[in-house]
Amino acid sequence: MAPADPTSTLTGALEDYLETIFLLVRDKGFARVRDIAMAREVKSGSVSPALKRLSEMGLVNYERREYVGLTAEGEREARRVLARHDLLGRFFSEILGMSGEAASREACAMEHSLSAEAMDRLVRFFEFLTICPEMDLHWLEKFHCCTVVQEDVSSCTRVFPGPSKPRVDLREEPKSVTDLVPGREGRIRQVRAQGAVRQRLLDLGLLPEVVVRVERVAPTGDPIWISLQGSHIALRRCEAESVLISEE
């Protein structure tokens, strides 16, 4: 049966728990009830009901055991929450120029109160600001110099004689298998997929340093057909995008 859509019922507090578990597992390798309680600064007794709810939603593996693990779904959800938090934090610090700690606090306060739609639009706006190549980033610099950083408004026009390095880091998107045209090869750098798909890809030999080649794509462009070390594998673009490469 279809589980209820987790995003629709996940409350702010539960999201925080998810995030905590994710971070604990990532940093320490495991998450126990008491670790979670400690990290969230609550009593152990109040953790269990939350874990039970999360477990009912199929997000964590928890049946009154000490070790709590995230399901694939839960991990995805946690990453989503984390990414959102991160983004809001960056918005407050990089765009609005607040200090790191204050920004993080604001992000915390704001993240659960925004509707999914408002959040989505904010994300897009932020992405637009940072990624759109045609965007003249000077306005942001000007904004910073005029209203936030500098008290002296009159100096702001003198600060920017010409183009300067944008303050926001425009990270170069690494290439994935999908960027290869049929017939081209690339060396695998990283397999970003998670959970069962990741294990399947690894088992099939998609490991770092292995050379893959795109043989062809399906008539409709998806899935694609790759070969590596004598075996041929079909996979959808969506999965192939998680296989990062550097072109040979």
Add this chain to the structure above:
Amino acid sequence: MSRELGEEPPSSLRIVRVALAGNPNSGKTSLFNALTGANQHVGNYPGVTVEKRRGTCVRDGVRFEILDLPGSYSLTSYTPEERIAQEEILEGNHDVVVVVVDSNTLNRSLVLLAQVMLTGARPVLSLNMSDEAFRAGQRIDVDKMQVLLGFPVIETVGHRGLGADRLLEAIRKSAITPAERPRVVLGERLDAAILAIRARLGTAVFAPALHGWVAVKLLVGEQAFLDAAERGQEEEAIREALQRRHQIESETGMDISLFVTERFFGFVDGLLKEVVTHRARVDARELSNRIDKVLVNRVVGLPLFALVMFGIFWVTFSVGEAPMGWIEAGFGALGRWVSGWWPDGSSSVIRSLLVDGVIGGVGGVLVFLPNILLLFLGLAFLEDTGYMARAAFLMDRVMHLFGLHGKSFLPMLTGFGCTIPGIMATRTLENERDRLTTMLVLPLIPCGARLPILMLLIPAFFAESWRAPVLWAVYTGGIVLALFLALLLRRSLLRGEDAPFVMELPPYRLPTLRAVVLKMWGRGWLYLRKAGTVILAISLLMWVITAYPKPEQYQVDLEQAAGRLQELDHEQLAAHRAAEDLRYSIAGRLGRTLEPIVAPLGFDWRIVTGMIGAFAAKEVFVAQMGIVYSMGEATNGPETLRAALRRDYPPSVGLALILFLMIGAPCMATVAITRRESGAWKWALLQFGGLTAIAYLVSLVVYQVGRLVS
């Protein structure tokens, strides 16, 4: 090859239990067939076998009990059928585990061997497909490999049974020599970690032999193993594993699953460096690639696929026509001959049983054997060449539009043969929702058993020039409806994210004539056996309820006696009486009770009795119509049956009937298998109820519109 089949083993026989494990499509089932003489399903795409299969072979006083397993890429559970293989290997109930690998992709397939070695099993390695690797120029120092690994390594060619003898010998030897546990060298870090975790494991929950594998699983943090360890109070081992994992991750900067997988591949690489004396000089898939340039071409790939499918059905129906005619004539003659044993007009029960029940019923089904054989020939061709996997690749996008999966297409293709194996084949789908969706709509794919219905009804109601298009429309209609229903399900009951599509594509392989013929024959034999057992039994039952009870007095006689009817000749009288017999019988009464329900579709009670039979098995519909008509008219033979149908029902009823039987009321076996594979009655009932309701609506519209038009 020497194997004594069906021979009773003497009591002194030693029994050796063997499991065949390996990557999907590595040739396990081919080897299994070669060893045991079985005729299990083989096909050139991953995921053919989805269940354990047992077989035996006796040799030199040893009885080998061989278990064929579904393929799996690693011992980490993933799809339901992979889990079966995993459990079987971990349970350790086997004296020997034969790991069957594809020699063309050793660097990947030997990883499973390394994992099996860690489970403490006693392995034997079968380097299968050695013919292809040899042709490509790869040479392996098998002796050195045996020494390095510490257990037998045999080169085999599964589909030709080469090396099977040596394999059995090796299995026997390694089963009796208590070989030392083979060592897997996975690098300092991992070996140390495994050792440390092992040292802390007790024997309460995990058998000592299994400890190596358990250590790896605890290290990567697999939930099932953590749970088991926790239940067994293995806190120390868990803590050690967590610590080691943390340490490895921070030292190497890799996550643990990547690290462990890489180490396994590293072990294989090291081994291959030692034993491969000549690497493949040419690409073994050279020819395959060239064929694929055309068959999976971006422009002509899909049209070609449509053409191939069309070709298969065209052959099924057109080439099958002539032999069908011969069998028809044969049964007609047989019926007349048997009738001839009794004097004309005799009402002997035995005669009716033989002529109407057996010949009319089962004969009506057997007539379609040629078509069935041809259909399976076509499917065998798709499966054995490897084109089937390409079909999944080509169709993935289309299937995706309907919320399904490229791999869902394989069970559907299988469903053209029979819905039951199709539903079983859904086990290869990773995602439960995909699996259920595919399972639920699968009965819409016109199966082989519905072929006789089509072959009876389409020529009965459609003019020559219309038959082929109608047939084509029925088949495509079934698929299109299945897709739309799938979409509906995925948007309502079975909503959820799309499952990933990752699938291996094997090279094309030329099927051996023997394999194709055996496969076709296997399916044909199943059909014959079904006709001779289930269908025969149900036909006889249907005959009984159609023949009995007999009225004591006939209305015709009464009417005639009362002078209300003009003189009837002998034949007319008989016909009237037969019609009354029918109406008076159990089937007649049952049919007439249910008639009001289907009357809006234009069906009468005779059709109802056929549909009751169709629920038992679809073919019975044809048999039952034969019984009804041969009893009612003292005539027989499918041609006259068609003529009678044409006479009694307008074409709109014919079309409504075809649609109803194609869409609605999946057979008993389908309901049962859906219950089993979905694990819940509700899905089976939903399938049955839903499809029947849709069939009812569609037939209703067709019949009512047809009535208005004419």
